[in-house]
Amino acid sequence: MSAPSHRRSPSRRLLALAGVAALAAAGLAVVPLTTGAGAAPADLAHSVLPAGDGWAALAAGTSGGQAADSAHTFTVSTRAQLAKALKAGPAGAPRIIQVKGVIDANTDDAGKALGCADYAAGTGYSLSAYLKAYAPATWGRGKVPSGTQEKARAAAQQRQAARVVLAVPSRTTIVGVPGSGAAITGGSLQVKNADNVIVRNLGLTDTRDCFPQWDPTDGSTGNWNSAYDALTVRGSTHVWADHNTFGDGPHPDRTNPSYFGREYQVHDGALDITNASDLVTVEYNRFADHDKTMLIGSSDKDTKLRVTLHHNVFQGIVQRAPLARVGRIHLYDNYYATAPLDGYTHSYSINSRAGAQVVAQNNYWALSGDRKASQLLSGDGTGSVAGSGNLVDGTVTDLVAAYNAAHSSKKIKTTVNWTPELTAGLEPAAGLPAKLGRKAGAGVLTATGGTP
Numbered sequence: 001m002s003a004p005s006h007r008r009s010p011s012r013r014l015l016a017l018a019g020v021a022a023l024a025a026a027g028l029a030v031v032p033l034t035t036g037a038g039a040a041p042a043d044l045a046h047s048v049l050p051a052g053d054g055w056a057a058l059a060a061g062t063s064g065g066q067a068a069d070s071a072h073t074f075t076v077s078t079r080a081q082l083a084k085a086l087k088a089g090p091a092g093a094p095r096i097i098q099v100k101g102v103i104d105a106n107t108d109d110a111g112k113a114l115g116c117a118d119y120a121a122g123t124g125y126s127l128s129a130y131l132k133a134y135a136p137a138t139w140g141r142g143k144v145p146s147g148t149q150e151k152a153r154a155a156a157q158q159r160q161a162a163r164v165v166l167a168v169p170s171r172t173t174i175v176g177v178p179g180s181g182a183a184i185t186g187g188s189l190q191v192k193n194a195d196n197v198i199v200r201n202l203g204l205t206d207t208r209d210c211f212p213q214w215d216p217t218d219g220s221t222g223n224w225n226s227a228y229d230a231l232t233v234r235g236s237t238h239v240w241a242d243h244n245t246f247g248d249g250p251h252p253d254r255t256n257p258s259y260f261g262r263e264y265q266v267h268d269g270a271l272d273i274t275n276a277s278d279l280v281t282v283e284y285n286r287f288a289d290h291d292k293t294m295l296i297g298s299s300d301k302d303t304k305l306r307v308t309l310h311h312n313v314f315q316g317i318v319q320r321a322p323l324a325r326v327g328r329i330h331l332y333d334n335y336y337a338t339a340p341l342d343g344y345t346h347s348y349s350i351n352s353r354a355g356a357q358v359v360a361q362n363n364y365w366a367l368s369g370d371r372k373a374s375q376l377l378s379g380d381g382t383g384s385v386a387g388s389g390n391l392v393d394g395t396v397t398d399l400v401a402a403y404n405a406a407h408s409s410k411k412i413k414t415t416v417n418w419t420p421e422l423t424a425g426l427e428p429a430a431g432l433p434a435k436l437g438r439k440a441g442a443g444v445l446t447a448t449g450g451t452p
Contacts, residue, residue, distance in 0.1 A: 048062065057422050064196055076103070105187030116210035120211075123156045133147065176200070200445065203442045204231055212225060229272045246270040270293045301326075305325070310331070319348055324352050328418050359386050361390070362429040375406075381409065
């Protein structure tokens with residue numbers, strides 16, 4: 001069997017290319033720090049994280065590329081332009097990158113769409129050969145794949161990574177131009193070992209790995225593991241993710257086949273915060289149609305990880321909203337809807353493990369008929385969840401008590417050794433379903449950075 005197709009639809013291609021002929025001719029559009037045709041409004045592009053707004057406001061706060069001069073302020077509409085803007089020198093110079101329209105990361109420098117078969121060409125990889133080589137009946141379940149086909153899979157994956165992984169340097173703001181349907185499809189924004197980064201008003205969707213790896217040792221039955229997150233924060237500080245929309249559409253996991261008894265999962269995380277990242281605020285985002293949504297902490301031995309999540313919507317999410325390790329995590333005023341959406345069935349919302357100290361305040365859960373309050377949390381017996389004011393279907397509910405009453409072991413602790421102070425916007429939970437239905441996600445922010 002050949003690698004599955006990964007072509008974007010004509011409608012997305014037209015959206016990505018519309019109105020950019022002049023930009024393409026120049027290779028990269030440089031715009032002044034004023035509002036003008038094709039440029040994001042200056043107030044939005046130069047916005048900084050407000051004081052007191054979560055962990056990312058601590059110390060000097062988060063200003064991203066606010067100080068960028070005109071030579072480092074860009075409007076981009078193609079993958080090639082985005083990649084060039086991210087690398088524009090000198091290193092460490094503040095930059096503002098304004099995304100206009102839809103950018104498909106699976107394209108070459110000329111804008112030609114690339115599919116999985118393009119990445120696999122010349123590597124010797126084929127899915128049918130891979131499945132034959134590592135079938136449990138012949139390979140067994142005691143070791144991870146190695147040998148010819150695994151090397152070919154890794155080579156093909158590296159070729160895709162060279163296209164879709166886009167490194168975001170320090171002192172950068174990436175913001176969608178209001179009214180343009182700004183989005184990056186198939187791409188993985190990687191904030192790695194960076195400081196002071198802002199990502200706002202973007203659709204970040206369908207980050208698919210063409211070449212998942214089979215790991216028969218992952219869990220009791222093995223798993224297919226993919227490589228890319230839509231937005232990943234690794235070893236970075238002072239990061240603000242605001243008013244973005246994350247999801248797997250238009251290719252939900254339910255359309256994937258199963259091999260070796262496990263779903264051939266091509267999506268990894270939506271927004272993962274790992275490798276001792278610190279001082280991160282995630283607010284007014286919409287997470288939908290996804291399984292492994294947000295991982296905070298790359299292992300049980302990770303460090304730092306002070307993260308605030310507030311006023312986000314989690315709808316059609318299977319798990320990890322978030323899964324938190326080690327750190328001090330503040331969750332307030334988030335809205336969780338557990339009804340299945342596009343084939344994604346809720347497992348749990350919040351997992352506190354490896355000594356994580358989570359404070360959950362004034363969050364709202366809308367339960368589907370098949371779920372109970374005791375199923376909203378998860379843990380390994382070492383994590384804590386404190387807090388108050390959480391509502392389940394409009395009723396104040398002690399989430400930890402509900403969970404612990406239903407579990408004889410691995411009970412969740414209820415005390416933490418810190419008190420949240422960076423709580424801008426903290427409000428009662430009752431109005432969240434209506435409010436966040438209007439104000440969360442991409443495409444909501446106005447020219448001044450506010451919402452209607």
